Amino acid sequence: MKKFSFIRIMVFFILSAVIFTYESKVVSIPSRAMGKSYKTTVVTPDEYKNSSKNFPVVYLLHGWSGDNTDWVKQTPVEELADKYGVILVAPDGDYDKWYIDSKINKNSKFSTFVGKEIVEYIDKNYQTIAKKEGRAVTGLSMGGFGALYLTIKHPDTFGSVGSMSGGVDPKNFKNNWGINKVIDPSKSGESWDDYTISTLSSEFLNQNVNIIIDCGINDFFIESNRDLHKKLLGMNIPHDYVERPGGHTWEYWANSINYQMLFFVKHFPK
Incomplete structure (x- = not known):
């Protein structure tokens, strides 16, 4: 029995060494638009180390009050990087900035930072498929809104987009989660429609x-x-839409990312 147990333990450690061989590190990426740098977590799969090929990239956006470490701490995304041979990039959205270029906070330019500057940095410093078809972006809650919004505002950057539990209509919660720090049409002269994904979604037609x-x-x-799903259906915009049992929880998102990753990999260049 002792011998059998020892063999089982050795097999476990060998398999662990083989399976969990991704590399995760935090880099500081400068923003010209904001004049400062923000931390970003980058995960490369095991095959990246000795490969000359270029890899697709999935950008992962955190929710309100989160940071660049949320996805790797709370979900199995590092293992998915190895499984599917993709690079994962998780930026810091500065707690509650909603991934927009704010009209009322001139120092908050996270649409430019995440949708352009981080992508340029990653393509310059990593072996990526440096074109729209090789990039996907998704996120949870605030990050779900951010992923859809960034894809609309940067149409040549992302070829695939996902949203999990996305706050896709900020005006319904304008006094919550720091929204009024970055969006306030009464001060900026804008409309809430400028930040409502169902209203902006006609851009997906192009x-x-x-x-x-x-x-x-x-x-x-x-x-x-x-409502967003119905709007997309009404415009005949192809999309996958899923409702599952669950709430606004990490348990839900840790499960959801598995399905979204499959969706992205299906559409990446082979």
């Missing part, structure tokens, strides 16, 4: 982009996600 949206049926964002 883009060749693959879309996947999901939300838990017990999530407080479920109705706005259903």
